[in-house]
Amino acid sequence: xxxxxxxxxxxxxxxxxxxxxxxxxxxxxxxxxxxxxxxxxxxxxxxxxxxxxxxxxxxxxxxxxxxxxxxxxxxxxxxxxxxxxxxxxxxxxxxxxxxxxxxxxxxxxxxxxxxxxxxxxxxxxxxxxxxxxxxxxxxxxxxxxxxxxxxx
Numbered sequence: 001x002x003x004x005x006x007x008x009x010x011x012x013x014x015x016x017x018x019x020x021x022x023x024x025x026x027x028x029x030x031x032x033x034x035x036x037x038x039x040x041x042x043x044x045x046x047x048x049x050x051x052x053x054x055x056x057x058x059x060x061x062x063x064x065x066x067x068x069x070x071x072x073x074x075x076x077x078x079x080x081x082x083x084x085x086x087x088x089x090x091x092x093x094x095x096x097x098x099x100x101x102x103x104x105x106x107x108x109x110x111x112x113x114x115x116x117x118x119x120x121x122x123x124x125x126x127x128x129x130x131x132x133x134x135x136x137x138x139x140x141x142x143x144x145x146x147x148x149x150x151x152x
Contacts, residue, residue, distance in 0.1 A: 042086055044134055047077035047142040053114060068127045068150045072118035075132050077142065080110040086136065092117045093131040 050059035051070060059076040066073065075090060085105060092100040102115060117132070119125065127148045134142040 042081050042083065042136065042141075043079065044142045045078045045080055047075065047134065047144060049132065049144050049146045050074045050076055057112065057114065064146050066146060066148045068148055069124050070148065071122060071124055072116050073125065073130070073146070073148075075115045075117075075134075075144070076112070077114075077134060078110075078112050079106070082106045082109050082111075084109070088141070089133075089135045090115045091133045091135070093133075094126070095128055 048059050048062045049064070050073075051061035051063065051066065052072075052074060053076065054060045059074070075092075084107065088104050088106065090102045090104070091098055100117060104113065117125065117130075125148055127150050129145065129147050131143060131145050133140055133144075
């Protein structure tokens with residue numbers, strides 16, 4: 001009878017130790033992915049807000065202050081060290097309000113992506129302060145602020 005009790009206690013201790021080891025391994029894995037211990041960490045190498053892209057898909061008219069009347073604004077970014085299937089979220093804010101959020105899956109290790117903010121009816125974007133963010137599941141990768149102003 002004492003032998004049975006001793007085996008059960010040993011089995012419980014073994015499960016607790018195994019559980020602790022699994023938790024430690026998960027934490028170390030997450031930390032290594034975020035710090036790049038297993039390779040280069042995913043990163044946004046360059047990000048800009050522009051009015052349009054040129055014929056080579058490069059940013060044209062990069063600005064932080066944009067004159068009212070524009071019908072669209074472009075976020076252009078270059079990334080590297082992506083794991084296949086990495087997911088990003090691009091979120092656009094007008095003042096403090098999120099006005100658009102788009103999710104994307106990266107299919108290549110490095111590349112260039114562009115996203116546009118525009119109104120459904122094609123009218124000019126309203127004057128005010130804007131912000132666009134690029135985030136992964138675990139952290140914000142880039143944040144850009146810009147303003148649309150009325151000129152008299």
